[in-house]
Amino acid sequence: xxxxxxxxxxxxxxxxxxxxxxxxxxxxxxxxxxxxxxxxxxxxxxxxxxxxxxxxxxxxxxxxxxxxxxxxxxxxxxxxxxxxxxxxxxxxxxxxxxxxxxxxxxxxxxxxxxxxxxxxxxxxxxxxxxxxxxxxxxxxxxxxxxxxxxxxxxxxxxxxxxxxxxxxxxxxxxxxxxxxxxxxxxxxxxxxxxxxxxxxxxxxxxxxxxxxxxxx
Amino acid sequence: xxxxxxxxxxxxxxxxxxxxxxxxxxxxxxxxxxxxxxxxxxxxxxxxxxxxxxxxxxxxxxxxxxxxxxxxxxxxxxxxxxxxxxxxxxxxxxxxxxxxxxxxxxxxxxxxxxxxxxxxxxxxxxxxxxxxxxxxxxxxxxxxxxxxxxxxxxxxxxxxxxxxxxxxxxxxxxxxxxxxxxxxxxxxxxxxxxxxxxxxxxxxxxxxxxxxxxxx
DNA sequence: CAAATGCAACGCAACGTTGCGTTGTGTTCT
DNA sequence: AGAACACAACGCAACGTTGCGTTGCATTTG
Numbered sequence: 133x134x135x136x137x138x139x140x141x142x143x144x145x146x147x148x149x150x151x152x153x154x155x156x157x158x159x160x161x162x163x164x165x166x167x168x169x170x171x172x173x174x175x176x177x178x179x180x181x182x183x184x185x186x187x188x189x190x191x192x193x194x195x196x197x198x199x200x201x202x203x204x205x206x207x208x209x210x211x212x213x214x215x216x217x218x219x220x221x222x223x224x225x226x227x228x229x230x231x232x233x234x235x236x237x238x239x240x241x242x243x244x245x246x247x248x249x250x251x252x253x254x255x256x257x258x259x260x261x262x263x264x265x266x267x268x269x270x271x272x273x274x275x276x277x278x279x280x281x282x283x284x285x286x287x288x289x290x291x292x293x294x295x296x297x298x299x300x301x302x303x304x305x306x307x308x309x310x311x312x313x314x315x316x317x318x319x320x321x322x323x324x325x326x327x328x329x330x331x332x333x334x335x336x337x338x339x340x341x342x343x344x345x346x347x348x
Numbered sequence: 349x350x351x352x353x354x355x356x357x358x359x360x361x362x363x364x365x366x367x368x369x370x371x372x373x374x375x376x377x378x379x380x381x382x383x384x385x386x387x388x389x390x391x392x393x394x395x396x397x398x399x400x401x402x403x404x405x406x407x408x409x410x411x412x413x414x415x416x417x418x419x420x421x422x423x424x425x426x427x428x429x430x431x432x433x434x435x436x437x438x439x440x441x442x443x444x445x446x447x448x449x450x451x452x453x454x455x456x457x458x459x460x461x462x463x464x465x466x467x468x469x470x471x472x473x474x475x476x477x478x479x480x481x482x483x484x485x486x487x488x489x490x491x492x493x494x495x496x497x498x499x500x501x502x503x504x505x506x507x508x509x510x511x512x513x514x515x516x517x518x519x520x521x522x523x524x525x526x527x528x529x530x531x532x533x534x535x536x537x538x539x540x541x542x543x544x545x546x547x548x549x550x551x552x553x554x555x556x557x558x559x560x561x562x563x564x
Numbered sequence: 565c566a567a568a569t570g571c572a573a574c575g576c577a578a579c580g581t582t583g584c585g586t587t588g589t590g591t592t593c594t
Numbered sequence: 595a596g597a598a599c600a601c602a603a604c605g606c607a608a609c610g611t612t613g614c615g616t617t618g619c620a621t622t623t624g
Binding site (some may be wrong): 179180181255256258259260261262263268271272275276294295296299300303304306307308309310311312313314315317318319320327330331334335336337338339340 | 395396397446471472474475476477478479484487488491492510511512515516519520522523524525526527528529530531533534535536543546547550551552553554555556
């Protein structure tokens with residue numbers, strides 16, 4: 133039932149991304165933005181299974197033939213819609229300390245996974261990875277690109293002496309982000325207030341008791 | 349002839365009434381085991397979306413009506429099938445040290461997520477959590493029960509002085525298991541040989557550089 | 565004009581449901 | 595004991611519905 137209850141995607145609707153038809157860049161239907169909006173809206177509302185091409189066509193005021201002429205499948209359509217979605221663009225932080233950066237990073241992730249309407253899109257998309265190889269490819273690229281953008285956080289930390297130079301940044305990110313995913317989606321437990329600082333502290337300082345600490 | 353053959357025992361279909369049958373086990377259709385097997389097989393083969401009730405009926409040599417008489421939906425059927433699946437029962441380890449236990453635990457998880465055929469079932473099931481609230485409930489219970497069974501690992505570690513008494517065990521498990529999930533499913537990267545020991549070492553000792561370590 | 569879109573219909577598969585007949589296994593009644 | 599019965603479970607066939615993805619042809623639009 134809910135109609136356009138979002139309202140923040142609208143602003144960037146005319147972002148001129150797919151508008152270059154004559155020039156010959158990225159092609160797409162004339163109303164591609166409407167189609168993408170409808171796709172993400174419906175994904176958020178009904179999940180990946182409930183997302184239907186015919187539903188998208190109806191909401192975006194487009195014939196379903198048009199959609200099929202440009203994208204061969206539901207996965208491809210969603211992939212294209214996500215590519216244009218700025219909602220998942222998270223700026224990597226720079227707070228001055230590694231702990232601060234990681235806390236900001238994890239906090240952003242938790243927010244993305246819990247705060248509607250972005251959370252509906254994010255959770256449904258990541259959950260659909262196991263169903264659509266096409267989507268899986270997009271998600272893989274997304275994570276790879278994100279990792280690249282987060283690299284400076286760790287470079288700075290090494291420069292500050294907060295991190296051993298041979299540390300694997302991806303492992304740290306995976307530990308933190310993975311814990312958030314597991315907690316929110318699989319365990320379906322609320323994220324306590326201190327989840328973020330505790331997780332970061334554990335990853336940085338360890339949970340080991342006060343026994344010996346082998347120096348490097 | 350009497351024509352009251354069906355439709356009146358709706359109330360006692362699933363749930364409470366699954367008692368003694370000739371087989372002596374938990375009941376359902378006579379060939380429930382065949383049905384469950386077919387369900388998990390097809391799930392592994394085609395994923396959650398490709399899993400169809402009619403496919404299960406065909407493979408298990410049962411009419412689809414029979415399946416619908418006992419389970420109202422695909423999610424319910426899969427939930428029932430998973431309940432009987434012993435493949436996901438992982439014995440919590442007891443190696444003598446916390447590090448050893450956690451490595452064993454994480455190794456089991458990584459194996460479960462990567463080694464067919466169990467991995468197909470596990471990945472598809474966990475991925476389907478975002479699509480079926482019914483399944484989500486089962487998964488939540490599964491994780492809760494697992495956490496309970498893993499508790500002794502941490503109790504022993506505290507007793508040995510390897511872990512501060514106020515440590516949150518679930519956080520450690522979530523960090524490790526979440527990282528595995530993210531690495532395997534979302535990033536779709538291979539798990540390196542030393543992933544397990546490195547992850548455990550990070551969680552126990554921290555990734556912080558050799559600066560000061562605040563002593564408790 | 566030509567490309568893009570609209571439209572209507574199609575075959576296909578799976579959904580979930582229904583009515584009715586059949587099987588199998590106990591129970592009861594001579 | 596053996597025939598008759600009761601009843602739950604099962605099979606079968608068909609139904610209407612939805613969504614998929616496709617096709618041929620008319621119409622709009624730049």
